[in-house]
Amino acid sequence: xxxxxxxxxxxxxxxxxxxxxxxxxxxxxxxxxxxxxxxxxxxxxxxxxxxxxxxxxxxxxxxxxxxxxxxxxxxxxxxxxxxxxxxxxxxxxxxxxxxxxxxxxxxxxxxxxxxxxxxxxxxxxxxxxxxxxxxxxxxxxxxxxxxxxxxxxxxxxxxxxxxxxxxxxxxxxxxxxxxxxxxxxxxxxxxxxxxxxxxxxxxxxxxxxxxxxxxxxxxxxxxxxxxxxxxxxxxxxxxxxxxxxxxxxxxxxxxxxxxxxxxxxxxxxxxxxxxxxxxxxxxxxxxxxxxxxxxxxxxxxxxxxxxxxxxxxxxxxxxxxxxxxxxxxxxxxxxxxxxxxxxxxxxx
Amino acid sequence: xxxxxxxxxxxxxxxxxxxxxxxxxxxxxxxxxxxxxxxxxxxxxxxxxxxxxxxxxxxxxxxxxxxxxxxxxxxxxxxxxxxxxxxxxxxxxxxxxxxxxxxxxxxxxxxxx
Numbered sequence: 001x002x003x004x005x006x007x008x009x010x011x012x013x014x015x016x017x018x019x020x021x022x023x024x025x026x027x028x029x030x031x032x033x034x035x036x037x038x039x040x041x042x043x044x045x046x047x048x049x050x051x052x053x054x055x056x057x058x059x060x061x062x063x064x065x066x067x068x069x070x071x072x073x074x075x076x077x078x079x080x081x082x083x084x085x086x087x088x089x090x091x092x093x094x095x096x097x098x099x100x101x102x103x104x105x106x107x108x109x110x111x112x113x114x115x116x117x118x119x120x121x122x123x124x125x126x127x128x129x130x131x132x133x134x135x136x137x138x139x140x141x142x143x144x145x146x147x148x149x150x151x152x153x154x155x156x157x158x159x160x161x162x163x164x165x166x167x168x169x170x171x172x173x174x175x176x177x178x179x180x181x182x183x184x185x186x187x188x189x190x191x192x193x194x195x196x197x198x199x200x201x202x203x204x205x206x207x208x209x210x211x212x213x214x215x216x217x218x219x220x221x222x223x224x225x226x227x228x229x230x231x232x233x234x235x236x237x238x239x240x241x242x243x244x245x246x247x248x249x250x251x252x253x254x255x256x257x258x259x260x261x262x263x264x265x266x267x268x269x270x271x272x273x274x275x276x277x278x279x280x281x282x283x284x285x286x287x288x289x290x291x292x293x294x295x296x297x298x299x300x301x302x303x304x305x306x307x308x309x310x311x312x313x314x315x316x317x318x319x320x321x322x323x324x325x326x327x328x329x330x331x332x333x334x335x336x337x338x339x340x341x342x343x344x345x346x347x348x
Numbered sequence: 349x350x351x352x353x354x355x356x357x358x359x360x361x362x363x364x365x366x367x368x369x370x371x372x373x374x375x376x377x378x379x380x381x382x383x384x385x386x387x388x389x390x391x392x393x394x395x396x397x398x399x400x401x402x403x404x405x406x407x408x409x410x411x412x413x414x415x416x417x418x419x420x421x422x423x424x425x426x427x428x429x430x431x432x433x434x435x436x437x438x439x440x441x442x443x444x445x446x447x448x449x450x451x452x453x454x455x456x457x458x459x460x461x
Contacts, residue, residue: 009375012356014363057361284356284364310358320358332356 007340008332015063018286020070021051021084021215021298023077025291029107029150031132031142033175033219035152035300042077043291046314051289052087053316059091064100068280069104069124072291075111075188085122103127103329107142108154108303113164116157120166129158130173134181134187141180162198170201177208178220181230189239211300271324278340282331287320295320295327296343300342 010016055065065088069081077245081104083203085154088100104119104125111127131154132141139149145342161170172191175185188203195201210216222231280286281297287310288296295310295318296302310320327347331339338345354368366372 010373012366013450033352045386054361058363140383287362317360318358318362319360320362322357325358326354326356329356 007126007278011278011285011329011332013285014334015061016053016066016285017058017062018066018068018280018283019040019051020056020068020280020286020289021070021085022289023069023074023080023084025072026076027071027073027107028109028145029142030145030147032214032215033141033211035213035216036072038072040072040291043080044106044293044322046287047291047293047312048080048083048314050293050314050321051084052317053314054312054318055084055088055316057316059098062095064284065098065100067100067102069102069106069289073106074104074105074110075106075109075115078110078115081119082122085119085124089122101125107150108157109144109150109200111157113160117164117166120164120168124233125167126171128173129173130175131187132175133183135165136192137180137183141175159194162195162201168200170202171204173186173206175205175206175208176222176231176234178222178227181222181227181234183235185237190236205231205235205238221291245280249250255257277337278331279342281328282340282343283331284325287318297325301344301348304348 021250022040022043024042025036025037026035026038026042029138038160052237067084067088071077072111073079085102088102092098094102094168100123102122102218104124105128106229108127108129111129130142131137131151135149135151135155140149144150158170161168174184174187184205191201191203207222208219210219213219222228279298286297288299288302289312290296290302293312294308296307296309297309298304301307306324306327309324310318312318328343331341331343354366354371356367356371359365362426366375
């Protein structure tokens with residue numbers, strides 16, 4: 001089966017369900033580049049019942065359930081995360097064929113050892129945690145809501161993860177911009193020293209991007225050919241330092257094309273060559289569940305009218321307007337890489 | 349692949365319902381090609397269901413509107429549990445499952461009122 005055909009089959013399969021869950025849209029950080037407005041708070045009990053009801057109703061016919069915890073900061077609503085994950089565990093006992101994969105994008109401020117071990121124990125096995133540079137720079141960009149620094153506590157929490165003898169994966173996402181690029185070399189070294197011998201930790205070099213936040217105009221994003229060359233040098237440095245650490249990130253081009261170079265990425269690279277990168281928003285079996293129960297496709301253009309395609313009800317049923325959902329899936333019909341990788345572009 | 353947009357819908361649990369015959373056939377072909385029942389490719393689902401719509405439904409309603417609750421069947425429900433769509437006058441299914449069960453139960457033809 002060709003890669004695009006496999007993508008088509010998987011994206012339309014009713015035995016797969018992807019839910020990006022926003023247990024709260026509030027956040028205790030105010031990163032300078034953030035695009036969210038934090039207008040909605042915690043997921044109401046009715047919406048939580050809807051999430052659990054939907055998963056329960058689909059469980060008998062599901063082979064793969066993907067839950068991606070997002071926000072806001074999801075750990076501000078830890079009770080919601082735990083309630084849903086515990087529910088999934090119970091469903092797995094009744095439906096052994098159900099394989100769940102849970103991930104979390106978190107600022108890690110509240111991801112202390114006790115919380116982390118509990119989440120891993122409930123199946124949340126993949127984490128994405130961001131840094132904006134070494135402490136001195138990070139703390140000017142990735143600030144608490146009261147403006148106070150965050151690096152030290154996040155770093156301590158991530159360090160503590162090393163001691164947990166469980167199977168999990170942490171992607172350390174480094175936002176690279178024109179201001180912090182040179183300093184990122186030392187952060188890469190710091191990460192290498194701390195985690196270089198632990199394959200559960202990966203580095204993801206992500207060029208900062210303008211996603212619609214109030215400070216977009218002033219963000220020092222990488223724009224010039226010289227920026228691209230500097231980024232390529234950082235990438236080479238990261239690979240050079242990482243004998244065993246796993247590196248993700250951009251090449252020398254300005255586009256954030258993922259590169260999975262190096263021996264530890266050989267398997268992933270082989271898979272990627274077969275399958276075009278397909279955003280969750282382009283799939284027919286993937287939704288973002290906002291904290292108020294709206295069903296969306298994309299986590300970036302959250303409040304754009306084209307993004308809301310339906311609603312989740314308290315009883316676990318959904319309403320999805322096909323006329324609104326179909327345009328997000330157009331890459332499945334066209335097979336065009338751009339429409340699969342980011343269906344938002346050209347749609348809104 | 350094609351530049352055209354295929355007709356699909358979603359049931360009340362978010363399952364994908366494929367109306368388009370071309371896409372149905374394409375998916376069936378792809379699955380048969382790989383042996384749906386004995387699929388061994390790691391990254392493919394073990395089961396792939398294509399839900400075929402039993403009847404032509406109304407055009408999409410104006411959005412957003414709440415889906416009306418299933419109307420109770422009349423006591424002498426020996427006919428297809430469908431009702432008339434007020435705006436367009438075409439047949440509208442109230443509840444897929446109730447429809448199927450009703451007609452399986454009495455051996456009726458779900459295509460006829």
